[in-house]
Amino acid sequence: MDTLRKKIKRIKKNIRRRLPETKPVAFITKIRWGRELALRKSREAQLIALPPDEYSKLRFYQFKKATAEFFFQHIGRTDIKVSDTPHYRLAQALIEGNASEIEAGKRFYEAYLAAASQTTGSAPSEPSVEELKRELHNLREHPHKAAPVVVTQILPGGEFFVVEGNHRIAIASALEQEIPVELWPFELAFMKFSPVIEYYGTRHNNRPYSNIYFNQKVAIPGRREDIIERLSMIPREVLNGAKVLDxxxxxxMSSILVRSFGAASVQGLEISSSMVDFASRFSMLEGVYPDVKFRQFNIDKDFLGDEERFDVGFMFSIYAHLSKPQHLTRIAERNIGKYIVFESHPGHTYDTYKSFFDSGLFSSVEELGRLIRSVFKPEEKSRILWLCTKAQSD
Structure with a gap:
């Protein structure tokens, strides 16, 4: 009997040990997500009549960090439209049949593919040159058999953005041929074309971490709706003309919105490459790129160069997530010249971060205000925001 009990105990122990590896909550969340997405698509997606002469004006949506850099380098604008894309240029050259234009179009498209191949799963994969040629032939012969191009409006009544089917809409525009176009509400399109667990987390009612803003208006509500409130707590003289490290x-969202609060430029650091892609996309869509840029960075492992200098550093609810929080002190010491705006985790106090605040780097640490834990717990104003002023050496 004792042997059986020990065996059962050992089995239970192994199950408990393996649960974090199998991530059952994440798996269940993914199943529920897929089911909700299918139901919402059946109810909310709708075919729309969009004339072919309007296709070229549709805006490109699926930027990643690398493709944002590509488009800004080659086009010099952030409001990229279908007519600006390599897909359109190559399709038009193939239709016209000019050998030199086809070769130039192929080079341009292949350069784009090289950038787009730095994939993170944050955007659909792009077709090769040969696949685009086949799509051109198929659309020319059977336009109404094409899979619908998916468009969305980030804000109601706003511009149309192509979220899926860039190559098909570019080819159809070059052919001046009508193809099926489906309009999805932005929240639905975002659910479909965004990573599930990484972006939304689990057990959060399919709401992203914070509000998604466009033109300073809420496009999708998040679990935190206080991003603008948080920035409003920071004295304007801290942000005016500042180089900010987020x-x-x-x-x-904080990086993009702080430009409207007076910041001159922002560099965002984020461990997730998919998040970097999303942030770069919004920066392009908002027209603040390249003044607001993002890069992948692991605070526990990576270091900024001493020549990378900023006026203000944002450290929002990050400290407890780090295995080496002392690296924040290093950044504050070597890379930030004037201020750190530091947000606590829910329920934490000054004493939680005493080693950081009392590191000798700051002449003062001032509480700016308190923010709610999330929209699900509005009664808990348990996130404290501090302004840490750097001590200036003589």
Whole structure:
């Protein structure tokens, strides 16, 4: 009997040990997510009549960090439209049949593919040159058999953005041929074309971490609706003309919005490459790129160069997530010249971060205000925001 009990105990122990590896909550969340997405698509997606002469004006949506850099380098604008894309240029050259234009179009498209191949799963894969040629032939012969191009409006009544089917809409535009176009509400399109667990987390009612803003208006509500409130607590003289470092920038909302609060430029650091892609996308769509840029960065492992200098550092609810929080002190010491804006984790106090605040780097640490834990617990104003002023050496 004792042997059986020990065996059962050992089995239970192994199950408990393996649960974090199998991530059952994440798996269940993914199943529920897929089911909700299918139901919402059946109810909310709708075919729309969009004339072919409007296709070229549709805006490109699926930027990643690398493709944002590509487009800005080659086009010099952030409001990229279908007519600006390599897909359109190559399709038009193939239709016209000019050998030199086809070769130039192929080079341009292949350069784009090289950037797009730095994939993170944050955007659909792009077709090769040969696949695009086949798509051109199929659309020319059977336009109404094409899979619908998916478009969305980030804000109601706003511009149309192509979220899936860039190559098909570019080819159809070059052919001046009508193909099926489906309009999805932005929240639905975002659910479909965004990573599930990484972006939304689990057990959070399919709401992203914070509000998603576009033109300073809420496009999708998040679990935190206080991003603008948080920035409003910071004295304007701290932000005016400042070079800001946003550490653990998530999908970039604070970085993008702080430009409207007077910041001159922002560099966001984020461990997730998918998040960097999303943030770069929003920066392009908002028209603040390249003044607001993002890069992948692991605070526990990576270091900024001493020549990388900023006026203000944002450290929002990051400290407890780090295995080496002393690296934040290093950044504050070597890379930030004037201020750190530091947000606590829910329920934490000054004493939780005493080693950071009392490191000798700051002449003062001032509480700016308190923010709610999340929209699900609005009664808990348990996130404290501090302004840490750097001590200036003589």
């Amino acid at each position: 550490i653990a920038s998530n999908f970039g």
